Amino acid sequence: MNAADVRDRLASLRAAGEVLRSRRPEGVIEALAAVLDRWRDPNGPERCELERELPAATGFSPANVKAGLALALAPWSGDALRDVTRRALAPLAEAVRGEDTTGVILAGAIPMPTLLAIVEPLALRSPVLAKSASRDPVTAHLVARSIAAVDPALGEAVGIVDFPSADGEALEAFLGADRIVATGSDETIAAVARRVADPKRVLGHGHRLSVAVLGPEAVRGAALLEATRGTALDTALWDQLGCLSPVVVFAPRGACPEVGAALANALAEIEARLPRGAVAPRVEALTMHERSGAELRGATGGDVVVHCDDSCAWTVIVENDAEPRPMPLHRFLRVHPSDDAADLLAALAPYAKHLAGVALAGFGSEESALRPELAALGASRICAPGELQAPPLDWPRDGIPAFAALVRTE
Amino acid sequence: MTAPAGDPARAALDDAVIAWAREPWDDTGWPRDDARFERLALALFAHQFEHCAPYRRFCENRDRTPENVARWQDVPAIPTGAFKELALTSFPIERAVHVFRTSGTSAKTRGALHLDTLAVYEASLRASFLRHLLPDRTDDTPVPMRVLAPSMKEAPDSSLSHMFDAVMTEVGAAGSRHWVVDGGLDTERVVRELEAGCDAGDAPLLVCGTAFSFVHLLEALEKEGRRFALPPNTRVMETGGFKGRSRVLPRDELYAWIDDRLGVAAARIVNQYGMTELGSQFYDSVLCDPRGPRRKLAPPWTRVRLLEPGGSEEVASGETGRIAIVDLANTGSVCALETADLGRAVGDGFEVLGREPGAEERGCSVAADLLLGES
Numbered sequence: 131m132n133a134a135d136v137r138d139r140l141a142s143l144r145a146a147g148e149v150l151r152s153r154r155p156e157g158v159i160e161a162l163a164a165v166l167d168r169w170r171d172p173n174g175p176e177r178c179e180l181e182r183e184l185p186a187a188t189g190f191s192p193a194n195v196k197a198g199l200a201l202a203l204a205p206w207s208g209d210a211l212r213d214v215t216r217r218a219l220a221p222l223a224e225a226v227r228g229e230d231t232t233g234v235i236l237a238g239a240i241p242m243p244t245l246l247a248i249v250e251p252l253a254l255r256s257p258v259l260a261k262s263a264s265r266d267p268v269t270a271h272l273v274a275r276s277i278a279a280v281d282p283a284l285g286e287a288v289g290i291v292d293f294p295s296a297d298g299e300a301l302e303a304f305l306g307a308d309r310i311v312a313t314g315s316d317e318t319i320a321a322v323a324r325r326v327a328d329p330k331r332v333l334g335h336g337h338r339l340s341v342a343v344l345g346p347e348a349v350r351g352a353a354l355l356e357a358t359r360g361t362a363l364d365t366a367l368w369d370q371l372g373c374l375s376p377v378v379v380f381a382p383r384g385a386c387p388e389v390g391a392a393l394a395n396a397l398a399e400i401e402a403r404l405p406r407g408a409v410a411p412r413v414e415a416l417t418m419h420e421r422s423g424a425e426l427r428g429a430t431g432g433d434v435v436v437h438c439d440d441s442c443a444w445t446v447i448v449e450n451d452a453e454p455r456p457m458p459l460h461r462f463l464r465v466h467p468s469d470d471a472a473d474l475l476a477a478l479a480p481y482a483k484h485l486a487g488v489a490l491a492g493f494g495s496e497e498s499a500l501r502p503e504l505a506a507l508g509a510s511r512i513c514a515p516g517e518l519q520a521p522p523l524d525w526p527r528d529g530i531p532a533f534a535a536l537v538r539t540e
Numbered sequence: 541m542t543a544p545a546g547d548p549a550r551a552a553l554d555d556a557v558i559a560w561a562r563e564p565w566d567d568t569g570w571p572r573d574d575a576r577f578e579r580l581a582l583a584l585f586a587h588q589f590e591h592c593a594p595y596r597r598f599c600e601n602r603d604r605t606p607e608n609v610a611r612w613q614d615v616p617a618i619p620t621g622a623f624k625e626l627a628l629t630s631f632p633i634e635r636a637v638h639v640f641r642t643s644g645t646s647a648k649t650r651g652a653l654h655l656d657t658l659a660v661y662e663a664s665l666r667a668s669f670l671r672h673l674l675p676d677r678t679d680d681t682p683v684p685m686r687v688l689a690p691s692m693k694e695a696p697d698s699s700l701s702h703m704f705d706a707v708m709t710e711v712g713a714a715g716s717r718h719w720v721v722d723g724g725l726d727t728e729r730v731v732r733e734l735e736a737g738c739d740a741g742d743a744p745l746l747v748c749g750t751a752f753s754f755v756h757l758l759e760a761l762e763k764e765g766r767r768f769a770l771p772p773n774t775r776v777m778e779t780g781g782f783k784g785r786s787r788v789l790p791r792d793e794l795y796a797w798i799d800d801r802l803g804v805a806a807a808r809i810v811n812q813y814g815m816t817e818l819g820s821q822f823y824d825s826v827l828c829d830p831r832g833p834r835r836k837l838a839p840p841w842t843r844v845r846l847l848e849p850g851g852s853e854e855v856a857s858g859e860t861g862r863i864a865i866v867d868l869a870n871t872g873s874v875c876a877l878e879t880a881d882l883g884r885a886v887g888d889g890f891e892v893l894g895r896e897p898g899a900e901e902r903g904c905s906v907a908a909d910l911l912l913g914e915s
């Protein structure tokens with residue numbers, strides 16, 4: 131696909147947009163609600179195709195794809211879409227619409243962001259031109275076919291393009307869309323913003339991460355088991371590569387050894403039913419390097435403990451300080467001590483700029499005071515361990531209101 | 541100057557490595573002596589086991605002691621990242637005469653190599669640099685040098701700046717200088733000197749620097765629309781990567797750009813693989829073995845192993861492995877290091893593998909170095 135193809139596609143979407151905006155918004159929402167309900171069906175064609183094709187394309191294990199989709203799509207029902215769009219867009223009545231065209235630059239290999247990235251502009255009757263993620267050549271095309279199957283006219287308002295990122299001319303043509311939503315590295319988003327005349331047209335979703343925070347009531351007995359099993363699930367799903375994947379765990383200082391051991395058991399258990407997928411050699415190299423580093427710190431009396439299996443399938447390192455350290459990901463967790471809420475917030479400060487989710491447990495009556503503090507740090511999703519990877523449809527990703535942020539501004 | 545008096549075992553080790561580094565090479569290359577290496581490596585291990593407490597505990601944790609380690613391959617290797625966490629010296633740290641630090645934005649993210657003598661370090665760097673950048677130098681004629689890196693005065697804790705200054709002192713002709721001054725590239729001066737061929741005449745001009753500084757220079761030349769044809773005997777040495785930088789350039793593209801703007805072909809561009817934590821450096825073979833494949837050559841007082849990325853055994857020949865090094869020039873710290881870098885054996889050397897093109901993480905999780913660079 132070359133620049134001329136991209137320009138042609140964008141032109142046809144502009145024409146489709148005229149037709150789309152002549153439809154009543156409710157009709158478009160109904161069609162999209164039907165699409166989401168299809169995707170929620172574990173036996174539906176979309177889920178079956180994803181479970182069949184995505185593992186080979188992305189390297190995730192089939193079990194991980196199946197479990198990840200089941201958990202994440204459960205709250206994304208047609209009713210949820212009706213409710214969310216009603217609440218988000220109601221004050222703006224029938225005049226509300228998106229831009230004439232929306233260009234969506236997709237990234238990563240997790241399918242739900244791709245689904246939502248295409249649904250959101252359509253809900254505002256803005257045709258979508260989506261550039262597939264290089265790591266996931268399956269989902270965007272599947273979303274387009276799914277929409278066309280439910281509503282052929284709506285399907286005319288979706289275009290999927292694939293071209294190398296290095297093709298500057300094709301990118302230039304793509305950036306002719308009226309609104310750009312870009313997902314990727316901070317450098318990619320900055321580069322896109324530099325190439326458009328009005329950077330305000332670009333909505334960026336850059337690098338993000340999440341954390342788990344356990345309080346004193348979650349570090350013993352059944353509560354510990356529940357919290358660490360939930361954290362292990364959050365970590366194992368999508369092999370810790372999503373923005374809602376926890377990369378570190380904070381726990382009360384005296385309880386870190388128990389939390390680390392419980393997390394290790396939980397990750398070992400989950401490896402059996404949700405095996406980790408393919409891993410690049412450089413990730414394995416970094417994992418071994420960090421394990422050795424922790425081993426050295428532990429040997430020198432640092433109360434640092436390494437839990438790992440014989441391969442690189444998972445690693446838990448119990449640290450004795452809150453210093454940020456390299457994160458190989460792919461099921462690699464560090465447990466850091468914190469003494470109290472103030473200490474915790476100070477320890478989270480280095481992560482604030484990239485913080486997405488916080489899995490929170492065990493703070494009892496203190497939780498109501500802690501939540502706003504975490505939100506002020508930047509957390510856009512605060513939930514119990516085990517729920518990070520199932521955000522609602524209206525999750526304000528990166529603090530940006532779902533749907534409303536794409537409303538056309540005159 | 542070798543190790544302070546009162547440490548004769550250490551002094552003997554230093555002297556042995558320095559003597560080795562001063563031995564000449566011949567047309568067949570740099571003689572390799574496995575027995576000599578093993579003897580010194582095991583002696584150095586024993587010394588460091590005794591005098592570096594953190595290292596000793598690490599080795600004991602792995603049940604490896606001088607009593608049961610009989611091969612250099614079994615000397616426990618510590619990760620290079622450990623230098624950010626601990627002062628790893630085999631001498632009392634109050635005797636340190638110099639500290640080299642890794643790059644980074646804060647003290648918390650910078651590793652440190654403490655040295656109680658610069659003699660071994662300088663002997664090693666001198667030998668390797670001359671062997672691989674000036675293999676055709678047959679006399680003591682000074683060599684014009686231009687360096688795209690700050691001087692030691694501006695960057696006293698940079699091992700790279702120290703290296704360039706040491707070489708400039710040893711072989712640099714009058715007029716040799718740094719092109720990075722007061723933290724910036726003096727583009728006007730650089731262009732004037734390039735116009736004059738850096739006054740090299742027939743002498744082999746040496747242009748050295750970090751890869752990123754070369755990119756700065758080339759961008760400036762491109763912006764000005766300038767191209768130069770440096771003297772035919774010019775050779776370029778570049779090192780370092782683009783970690784944490786906004787622009788990442790594959791090496792072949794960098795070399796093509798250098799050729800385009802400076803007129804120095806890839807066959808005369810030598811990459812150096814080194815790190816602050818290591819006393820020795822590894823250079824491309826292109827000048828000392830122009831007919832052979834481009835590969836990094838290890839000086840005879842070092843050994844490079846390629847280990848399974850997720851394990852501890854050596855990989856089969858040709859397979860990708862993570863790079864582990866035993867460097868006898870690390871007499872004052874720990875001689876056996878493991879990196880998180882990947883490499884592959886090539887003939888009698890190795891190549892360092894960069895990140896695969898487009899190999900971003902599958903998701904939107906932040907890269908570790910991005911987060912650490914901000915903290």
